[in-house]
Amino acid sequence: MGFADDHLIPLVDEGLGNSAYLLDLGDGRALAMDASRDLRALNATAERRGLRIAFAADTHLHGDFLSGAVQLGHDTGATVLASAAGRRAFAHKALVDGDEVDLGGLTLRALATPGHTDEHLSFLLLDGSREIGVFTGGSLIVNSAARTDLLGPQRTEELARAQYRSLKLLTALPDETAVWPTHGAGSFCSAPPGTERTTTIGAQKHANPLLAAPDEDTFVAQLIASLGTYPAYFDRLGEINRRGPGLLTEQPPLPALSAQQVWALIADGGYVVDVRAAADYAAGHIPGSLSIPLRDQFATWLGWLLPDTAPLVFVTSESQDLSEIVWQAYKIGYERLAGHLRGGMDAWLADGNPQTTTSFLTASRAAGRPYVDVRQESEFAAGHVPGAVHIELGALNDSAADAPTGPVVACGHGERAMTAASLLERAGHTDIAVLDGGPADYTAAQGQRLVTGTEDTRL
Template identity: 65%
Template sequence: MSETAAARAGGGVEVTAVVDEGLGNSCYLVDLGDGSALLVDPPRDLRAVRAATEEAGLRIRFAADTHLHADFLSGAAQLAHDDGAVVLASATGRRRFEHRGLAEGDEVDLGGLRLTALATPGHTDEHLSFLLRDGDRSVGVFTGGSLIVGSAARTDLLGADRAEELARAQFASLRRLSALPTETAVWPTHGAGSFCSAPPGAARTSTIGQELTTNPLLGIEDETRFVERLLGSLGSYPPYFLRLAEVNRRGPAVLDPATTGLLAQLRVSAVRELHEAGAVLVDVRPVPDYARTHIPGSLSIPLRAQFATWLGWLVPPDAPIVVVGNPDQDLAELAWQAMNIGVERLVGELAGGIDAWAAAGQPTASTRLVGPGEIDERRRVLDIRQDPEFTTGHLPGAVHIELGALAQAARDLPDEPTVLMCGHGERAMSAASLLERAGHRDLTVLAGGPDDWAQATGEKLQVGS
């Protein structure tokens, strides 16, 4: 789920980015030169961070949060508990656990290096960027959810009624950051794949000079035009974003790493009773396995890098969860992804998996899986990708409903023969399972996406909404 990339930010300062490809975020490990380290925007899942610090022979002395994160739970409180790290965060964030509250211009002596707090509201009210200095030289700036590569983070997470106000604050914050020396490295938290940011792209770090040249928002000098451009780029986001900031304010519960990834083994009879009582059966097996046979009413969310996002988007936060997986799947990875977004009601997993369920004489279902050239033109095509994906190119005549909105829309959607499609097939199978739960039948899932269909048929995709 995570990867690390080390880069020297000039003058020998070593900064290691630990990237969560699933949530689209980066945290940063800064070697302070004395065997200790600063960690900026750490996630609750600290496994990759621990691996990076152990490899570098470092101990974490400081943990800094740029803002009250909405898309993941912070690991700062865990680091304070486990490592005795000093937590650095905005004083106006009113965190309810021990931390050093910082305001505009406050400096922290890191033992040679210095960290200066810059007030950069916009993504959130209390947002800080942290300028890393070596003497009088600006080495880099941790911009969190302010300036990001090619854009700026969204400003509507505190409600649509405040989105414009915060976009205007974001305008001022970006202009302030863009006045830093051009060689200053830019280390954002949010990047491609994050629902907190707008643009796709592979680059996760940059420099002030590069952003001045390539970031379209920095080229807009009129505040109103900036606001229109930023707000016009925002799409939907998972509902758990609305509750995690407050959990981060209180401080997430400290976890025991030795037991967090362990799931209880549940017999078929227990799983049946839990399901009848309202537990959600989350089937994390690959798409072909779910298509071949699954428990009726189970929800397909294949275990992959993006698992946490769709788990938090599609499963109600108060619902008990029972996992159905394959023996070779790493369910500890599943548990940690869930904990990273505050999903903690994992009751256990079906012991023996789907084979045990079928062997016990319990009912099973299947879903037809077809290739790009096998779509029956008489069927409705339902494209459940995000809006920007759909407008880039889709099958002519396709109906569009985002996956995150499908559960609510299913009740009004006519039950007719339907092909579900996304970019590869994972989200489409999730959509099929949602429709099946709502009583729809005769569902088919496309293994592939619109580009595969165009290549197989020689037909052109339709562009636009």
């Protein structure tokens, strides 16, 4: 059976900015490409279409999430497809450049495309001799290419040059060939992140600024100049994916804990993570707790700001889904989940325990305080409040002592700023306020205009 457009189902993780793909092979079997350990959406889609996962492929040793390939091999008997150069320590079909896998009517051809990682493969899907599309993982992505600094600064340029050659290889494919990247909008693996998630070879030849570079040196300079910061946990996951993530036989639990048990965990070096909305955290929270609202980006900030070696206890609101906490944590390798506070803050206060509040101010009430912007550098450079101090949220653990006294902390809407305020409170700062809004709200209220650039704004 040949390929039809509705045979390929993208499964987007909005928080990590990634796309996995489920390919219906037309005979009741399917291929999963770059699936994460959180298999809920993939399994539900496969069940809805009556498919069994027969193949689970990974384009590279992922740094931003734990692969679900080993789990799929266990659960469905799927054959795991991955690069031989990755030296994975679990059962898989090891592929090198040019190897082909018969999918039953369709063929998958491995293309060595190093750059994002050493062992990166792209997978070209063929229907007979026709190139249908290519799963490019962390190589060619929409209007860019994936970052090349994840193996350390000493190798960034070398891998950028490899990325240049890999993109030349991919763009030699026919213009009509579909491009199905893993990394996309919102992914810290992108350099820089784009907005669209799929494209074609021909479209990229016209629109991708990196492909317009006149030579390799220019390409390398442009790619490296676009690299921003990335979450600290990226440095750990590649090796875990090489060894193979631990198998799960059931959904991991998140037990209900009493206030006394929470106190004991704090005393034992644990962290309290408050996943309620920013406004709820501001109204009252456990002293020393970290605000990370439960939303699409929860895993990113959990992995960026907290160690994976300490027990974590969560404060939730009654309506929040505990399984969402569990799976977002587990997909990035955070497994020391001690539980959640039974009864939430009401139970905490009823037990006679203290709480702390944080000012959550509208733009008109925030004037007169030092303005600390915790957005990413690219966001800040695109437009910020005049005189703002810039400290990226991911750097705040190391820079908290240098933050100004009595600041208003801001981001785009308030969620990251509340996280930053909670970090500053943990570091001993007092009289902290959070802006309920973003820089455009603030400048409008103060009769100012946003300014661009990054000069003289960092601590």
